[in-house]
Amino acid sequence: MPTFHIEMFEGRSVEQKRELAAALTETTCKVLGVDAQSVDIIFTDVKTENWATAGKLWSDPR
Amino acid sequence: MPTFHIEMFEGRSVEQKRELAAALTETTCKVLGVDAQSVDIIFTDVKTENWATAGKLWSDPR
Amino acid sequence: MPTFHIEMFEGRSVEQKRELAAALTETTCKVLGVDAQSVDIIFTDVKTENWATAGKLWSDPR
Amino acid sequence: MPTFHIEMFEGRSVEQKRELAAALTETTCKVLGVDAQSVDIIFTDVKTENWATAGKLWSDPR
């Protein structure tokens, strides 16, 4: 039943998401002893103008 | 005060969202005894390449 | 595949959650034409001291 | 370590997000006594057709 929400900067390829979803699911099944069918992963692509750390947008120069 | 976040695959029409929001709110008010004004519903349209079950993206063939 | 997150003040009974989950799922299946098995609902019980509207905690007198 | 998720209607400018992120971070550091570096803020731009209050989409006339 584990449900993942993963927020990351936009720009990752479908291939990277495919590989990441497969690997994270495998790891989760091994550690928690759950069935792969019960693992859901939802990716959210975040624009750099929509994420700030230390009060500064990531679209701005650091 | 109930606040809903509903994630679903993109592609639902505005008409479906309108009907769903109205029906879910009515149901919630009836069961919880709250006022409609206190119910917020936020939909998130998720691309099939951003959702994986059992380690496989929904944009990939099953 | 619709996944619901529903935040509401703590204090609702299991019976209310049971009734609400059943009714919301039925409504969703009807409007979106999805299978009940694909609908997940996660409730979050929020303390009134953890929710503010208009800058005021709901645990404070209004 | 505070992590903010802020959902608001789409249409806010990058300048507004920049100003809001800076001000919210400063406020948070002052009240909680944390370092700015530990504060993350993620904005989500929500279409009016994806937000309903009282069972009515905000894209619909009120």
Place this chain on the structure above:
Amino acid sequence: MPTFHIEMFEGRSVEQKRELAAALTETTCKVLGVDAQSVDIIFTDVKTENWATAGKLWSDPR
């Protein structure tokens, strides 16, 4: 309509939440030009054993 979700380590007092909610709401109204009544803030208290950075739980020694 802005809705905030703020996750932070458990242990903050109600007084800190009260002050933070008031200050964040005031800032948001000023920057976005919205009414205070439209601002909701939901705090989530997270145990240090439930938050990891760099693969290490915050309940573990660093």
Place this chain on the structure above:
Amino acid sequence: MPTFHIEMFEGRSVEQKRELAAALTETTCKVLGVDAQSVDIIFTDVKTENWATAGKLWSDPR
């Protein structure tokens, strides 16, 4: 910058969370080419009475 939210039924031990956080972070760094320091993982323990699939609470007999 990837930030994970992982919801799962309550009952997992701190040891399982520790192992899972370490393994998921390592996998993420490898696939996305990011630094471990940029990966945050937040676990949410969900009671079975707060999660429903197919309209039925997981605390109820299936």
